Amino acid sequence: MGLGLLILGILLRFFIIASLGKFFTTNVTIRQEHVLKTDGCYKYIRHPAYAASLLSFAGFGISLNNQIALLVVLIAVRLAFYNRIRIEERLLVKHFGQQYIDYGKHTWRLIPFIF
Template identity: 55%
Template sequence: MKTLSLLFSISMVLWIVSEIIYKQTLKSGAADKKDKDKSTLNILWIVFLISIASAVTISYRTRFPVSEGLWIKYMGEFLILSGLLLRFIIIRSLGKYFTVDVTIKKDHKIKKEGFYRWVRHPSYSASLLTFLGLGIYLNNWISLVLAVIPPLLAFNHRIKVEEQALVEQFGEEYIEYRKSTRKIIPFIY
């Protein structure tokens, strides 16, 4: 159990540090159209920090277990690490077109292969997988709701803003792409 707790602590630090690094290094450039974000990056950070803090706090103050078995913590940790790894891979796959703020690059193209074949926002999908893992690891129904629902709502707001910018830039091409894919959960949503 101590090893699992240590792994959880390391993965939480890795999660927060990686997001800080992404925020500092993957911002839009001077030549990019960056008036599209509408403060969604700030909203995401506020919601995420409150969501994580409240989920962890509630898990220590109340007991509404998802399961009595230790397997639930292992599953949660697996989902956390899977979400972190997938997000890293997805960010790398988009390359120079990935920015943390809603931005349209000068030579931007719609990516439709890889993860983008199934969902339009796989980076958000991976983040939600990490939040889901956190909620499951904490093994508390209230913590699970607090870990998943606020980030999902924040991502939905961000997606609305982002897709508006993409439709303005790409018009019918993006509208057609949107018809053939899901937002963040393959085959479902």
């Protein structure tokens, strides 16, 4: 089960990154002619690539067959993602303004129905 979640998360992340096309970067930045993506996975989740990575890390933790390891992995990853999401969302609000604020009102940040 753990390995399956790990692979599923990796595949989903690749798909999500591909859907961003030229707007995907590893650095938090806005590219020229940047448009706010609100379709596909982004219709429901503002940060689906991070959600897919979180799924992968959960799969990794489960595959270790150790609840403490799973907890440590998920807490560490969640803290890192939370920090990065805060930085990204500040930049997106600065660039897109009310458009991003309105988008945030009807989407989940990372995990549907939870956060």
